Amino acid sequence: MLRAIALQLAAGAARARRDPDWEAAFHRAIEGATGRDRGIARCRYAGALSxxxxxxxxxxxxxxxxxxxxxxxxxxxxxxxxxxDLHAGQYKDAAHAFDRALEASLRQKERRSDGIIYVGMGSVFGALGAYPRALHQFRKGLGQSASISQHYEMRIAIALTLAAMGLRAQALEEATLMAAEVAEAATEPQPCLSILAAMRLLNGDVPGAEEALAQAPIHNELDxxxxxxxxxxxxxxxxxxxxxxxxxxxxxxxLMRNVRSTGRLFPEVYTLRGVVIDTPPWTVRCSLAGPVRLWMYDIELPLRSTRPAAGLLALLVTHGGRVSRERALDALDLPGRTPDARRKALSxxxxxxxxxxxxxESVAVQGACWPSAKNRCGWSRSTQPQAARTCSARGAMTPGCWSGDLSA
Structure with missing residues (x-):
């Protein structure tokens, strides 16, 4: 074990001094280790390959x-x-890897990684333009922050996402509260003032944007x-x-190509460097061919086909997106012997x-819920062999809400 550690330290030192044989040193460290020590050596080598x-x-x-x-x-x-994968634009692979990361994190007692995982999950769907889903992930991550800097990066992500959704007044409020918190806690101006400047500018306050930007420091490439x-x-x-x-x-x-929400908010200046951020149509696809399955874009969502939620989705899909509570209670195999227990199970x-x-807000439980004309979605169904159905919803910004009187 001591020899394995020594080889890893030697490899790291070779990398730090840019020794031309530093990779060979890591290979020796990996080959000289077994079990967990070998895994750690590989991770250190991977980190050196940034x-x-x-x-x-x-x-x-x-x-x-x-x-x-x-x-x-x-x-x-x-x-x-x-x-x-996220930085390479491989969003399907990134979503799968974040799911695996969260699955492993949930098995820990301390769960120190949850916050950064939720930020990553939000970033995947924010990059694609599915902002309501991204916002929900960022807010979940906010409650799992492992550090002050991580906390404020999540606040920044929330403000940018709100602005990208067209909720610019809310975005300004978020950025203003964040800047006030930072000003109270820090001894010097912080980079988040650039976000406050951006939100003021998007809300038409040019003098306020100039004032905030003049105070904003730059600590790294993202700043x-x-x-x-x-x-x-x-x-x-x-x-x-x-x-x-x-x-x-x-x-x-x-970096511009990866900071996609900012590019959608300020497209004219992005084009000055030849960068255009595309927004693919927001698609949600449900397959009823055997077990119920669900995809957003080409990313399969973690729907458990044996759960009542899968049955509810199938019911909504096959009834045009709207069902009454009574219809759902009658059609679904819900646990509970009493009407009250079954209503709670439906909720x-x-x-x-x-x-x-x-x-x-993806499923409304009372009244009608229709997308705006700008973001209108439609459901289409095609009959496949053995009466299997695949249904798709498409929308430029917000998929239509499935709705009905489903309240318990």
Whole structure:
């Protein structure tokens, strides 16, 4: 064991001093270890391969069997794999990896990784433009923050998501409260002032945006991007095209492609660097061919086909998205011997289906719920062999709500 640790330390030192044989040193550390020590050595090698994300991902995956009894390490590995996929735009793979990370985290007592996992899950769907689901994940992560900096990054994500949903007044309120909290706790201005500047600008307060931006420091590349995007937009609106271009020339283009919500909020200045953020149609697909299955985009959601929530989804799909409580109680195989117990079971099924879909308003329980004309969705059904049905909902921003009088 001591020899394995010594080899890992030697490899890390070789990497730090940029020794041309540093990879060979890591290979010796891996080959000289067994079991958990070998898994740790692979993870350290993967971390050293940060400039080569594809290779890093491969090494993380290879480390999993050696660390299978260490739930914390398994969660960390899947979380890192997920972020590699997220930054590569592989959203389906990223969502799967985040699910695996959360599954491992839930087996721990302390569950230190939950917050960053929920942020990642929100980032996947935010990148695609499914903002209500992203917002729900960010808010879940907010309650699981492992550090002050993580807490405020989640607050920033919430403000940006609200703005991207068109809820700009709420976004400004969130950013204002966050900035006030930071000002009270910190001894110097913080980068979140760039977000306050952005929200003020989106709400038409140009002087307020200038004031906040003038105080906002830059600590890293993400801070730099946020600061210069707001500066460029201020210059663009003032007719200073040259100033806007100079600001955007300071920004990392590759980072811009990953910071997609900001690009949708300020598309004109993103195009100054040739970056256009697309928003694919928001699709939700349900298959009734055998066990009930559900996909958002091409990402399969964790719907358990034996649960009442799956039966409720099938009922909503086959009845045009609206059912009465009485119809649901009659059609579903719900637990409980008394009418009151079955109504409570139906309420639990509604809550479970909302959680699977990813945001509280995805299933309305009273009255009608229609999408706006701008974000209108339609359901289509096609008959497949053995009477199997696949139903799809499509919407530019918000899928239609399934509704009915389902309240207990």
């Amino acid at each position: 400039e080569f994300p594809g290779r890093a991902k491969s090494e993380y995956i290879k480390a999993l069997p050696d660390l299978r009894s260490d739930h914390y390490s398994i969660s960390e590995i899947w979380n890192r794999v997920a972020y590699i 730099r991007l946020r600061w210069h995007v707001v500066r460029a937009e201020l210059d663009r609106r003032a007719g200073n095209a040259a100033g806007a271009q100079r600001s955007m020339d300071q920004v990392n283009v590759n 639990a099924a509604v809550a479970e289906l909302r959680e699977v879909l990813g945001w509280p």
